Amino acid sequence: MKKNIGILLSKLVLLCTVLASCTSSQVLTSQAPPYPEEALRYGLEGDVVVEYYLNNEGRAENVRVTKSSGWKILDDATVASTRNLHFPVGSGNDAPAKTHKIKTSWKLNNVQASSPSYIITGSCAKSERFIDFRNSKEGDGLLARFLTGVDGRPFGIKIEDSAVDQVTIDSAVAFIQNCSFTPSINLHDGHIVVGSGFARLIPRP
Numbered sequence: 001m002k003k004n005i006g007i008l009l010s011k012l013v014l015l016c017t018v019l020a021s022c023t024s025s026q027v028l029t030s031q032a033p034p035y036p037e038e039a040l041r042y043g044l045e046g047d048v049v050v051e052y053y054l055n056n057e058g059r060a061e062n063v064r065v066t067k068s069s070g071w072k073i074l075d076d077a078t079v080a081s082t083r084n085l086h087f088p089v090g091s092g093n094d095a096p097a098k099t100h101k102i103k104t105s106w107k108l109n110n111v112q113a114s115s116p117s118y119i120i121t122g123s124c125a126k127s128e129r130f131i132d133f134r135n136s137k138e139g140d141g142l143l144a145r146f147l148t149g150v151d152g153r154p155f156g157i158k159i160e161d162s163a164v165d166q167v168t169i170d171s172a173v174a175f176i177q178n179c180s181f182t183p184s185i186n187l188h189d190g191h192i193v194v195g196s197g198f199a200r201l202i203p204r205p
Helices: 002-011 037-041 072-083 166-177
Strands: 015-019 046-054 060-067 098-106 130-134 142-148 154-159 195-203
Touching: 037 072, 046 072, 060 072, 060 098, 072 098, 130 166, 142 166, 154 166, 166 195
Parallel strands: none
Antiparallel strands: 015 098, 046 060, 046 098, 130 195, 142 154, 142 195
């Protein structure tokens, strides 16, 4: 799997777009942030906008996310890469003591490390805590991501909301484990690649 991920990483295209006050800034030293292997494996994508303060040495400080991708792993990678940027110290929009924004678009384009998996209607067992399961990143409810194998069974379940208690997390994981999904049939270099999915779990009132 690590070898396959390495091959896929080399083919990814990551788009970084400078926004607002730093449109005229010229990056002196920077590298496209590497796609986090876990995000690649789970097929995660999204846009992240971060705000930062430019110090007297042209370095980004006080970096914070102003628009989340919806995935903490991509948000954290964007913050880390922004802290490594080095801008020339000049005048106008490039001057220090200025707040700037930069957008990073994490996109897998036509290369994916996983194939999307969808829930099989009616396959989930009843839960005392949750009433619905939606294959969507948007909306209300507890956001979860997971992997699936050729048998359509989920594994590697991750709950994105760190504010919930452990009992709720355990219940969410158990609920997803009792569901069945479309099996992974995606091939890469002749090997079956695991499937991936995400969902919103709607709690009971």
